[in-house]
Amino acid sequence: MSLPCLKDHSIDSLRERFQASGIERWRAEQVAGWLYARGVESFDEMTDLSRELRVQLAEQWSLRALEIDAVQRSLDGTLKAALRTRDGARLESVLIPEEARNTLCVSTQVGCPLACSFCATGALGFTRNLTAGEIVDQVCRMREVLGGAAEITNLVFMGMGEPLLNLANLTEAIRLLVHPKAFGLAPRRVTVSTVGVVPQIEELLSVAPIHLAVSLHATTDEVRDVLVPINRQFPLDVLLGELRRLEGVNKRRPVFFEYTLIDGLNDSLEDARRLAPLLHGIPAKVNLIPMNAHDDSEYRAPSPARIDGFLRAVAASGLRVTLRRSRGPDIQAACGQLALRGGHDHAA
Ligand code: SF4
Structure with a gap:
């Protein structure tokens, strides 16, 4: 044993x-x-x-939870590590180097049960939750890959899986990541992304003052039901109502709203104009992510002109908004692409 x-x-x-x-x-x-x-x-x-x-x-005790199977480097410097657990399950982590920081995108489940229709990981189905050790060892293994050449400065829980469905192991891992005698990361450098598992959000935010990212992707329940099926259980008014309540209870950091732009589905100017009233009362920052195409989905990104029009309309409504540049698409390391093809992401 x-x-x-x-x-x-x-x-x-x-x-x-x-x-x-x-x-x-x-x-x-x-x-x-x-x-x-x-x-x-x-x-x-x-x-x-x-x-x-x-x-x-x-x-x-044993110390290693993961072994490195392979490492791929994208043309833009993004690194994707294919990792293996002690029982042979496979997962991926992605390091995104930027000028002033190196962000590691961490997985929390092997596959994912939530089957969001734009996400390659969702198409894999669900195998199991990762243990806390398998979560933190992704940081150790990426450090091994870097060999001291660079520091991991930020963590985003946007890899394979829905973090809030694995809350106990996730919070144990976060305690290690932010403890000054362990990894010592400032909580503001840690972001957990959820598609909206509403009952778990308050407990997550009680662990440490980390950032919360919410995968929104639509401005109506009709469209969100298709893209993010858990919306049928926790529709927009329930999800956003909870975020307003938590803001009222506690002064939180801004919530990042991730919005994958999909041609002809959620990219209209009406959608762009609905965002500000929808998010009213929540300290919000919107990140637009043009859809990263993959084999498990017919969805495509809108044209650059349509993306630009959407971005301008959101900015004109007074919301803080940024357009995310896709990182590592040539090695299937970009948002929504991690699927163990020699390449998922929480679509964020
Ligand atoms: S977007 Fe996130 S929650 Fe949805 S299927 Fe992909 S990994 Fe799961």
Whole structure:
């Protein structure tokens, strides 16, 4: 039987487990510091631990949750890592280098059960949730790929799967990612994207002051029911009502609304003009993403002129809006394309 993975546990959880096996509680911070802040890969490298303790830990815990199967580099510098879990499940993470930051797009499930009609991952179906260790090890494995050449500065949970359907493991991973003695990322550098699993949003935001991104993609329930089927369970007024309520309860960071522009479906000027009244009362920023074509969908991006018209109409309504440049489309690493073809994304 394989050993439990130490990366499945936040520092608080590890303290409890260490205590239960006779190890001092404070060792949890020490081990986490070696693993995440200093990036070591074995207990042997934790040189301020006694030899006896290193042997005991190695007998009780495993450290690696993922192995790298392959790495692809896009013409624009985007890196996509194909990864494998200990039980042979496959997933992908994507590193997007930009001038001032390097953003890692992290997966939370193997496949996805929500079957959004524009998304290649949805077409895969659902295998299982990733463990907390498999979530944080995506950061460790991408660091291994980078070999010290660059730092990962930002994380977006927009890879394979719907993060809020895996809330317990996601929150355990976030606790490690933002803990100053572990990865030490500022919470504002972490964004979790959801298609709108409404009952889980408040709990997610209570973990740390991270950013929330919502995959909106439509301005009417009629169209959103087609693109994002969970809209039938949590329609626009329920989803947006909850975001207004949370804003009222707590001063949150702006919510990013992701909007994939699909030719002839959600890209009209009426759609553009409906956005501002729809999002009224929510501190919103809209990101427009022209549809990234893939084999599992007939949807296509609108023409550049139509995209430009949509962008101008949204900006004229007073909303903050940006047009996202697609990254890594030649290696199927762009939004909506991750499908284990030598290439998904949460469409964001
Ligand atoms: S867009 Fe996100 S929630 Fe929808 S099928 Fe793709 S991975 Fe799942």
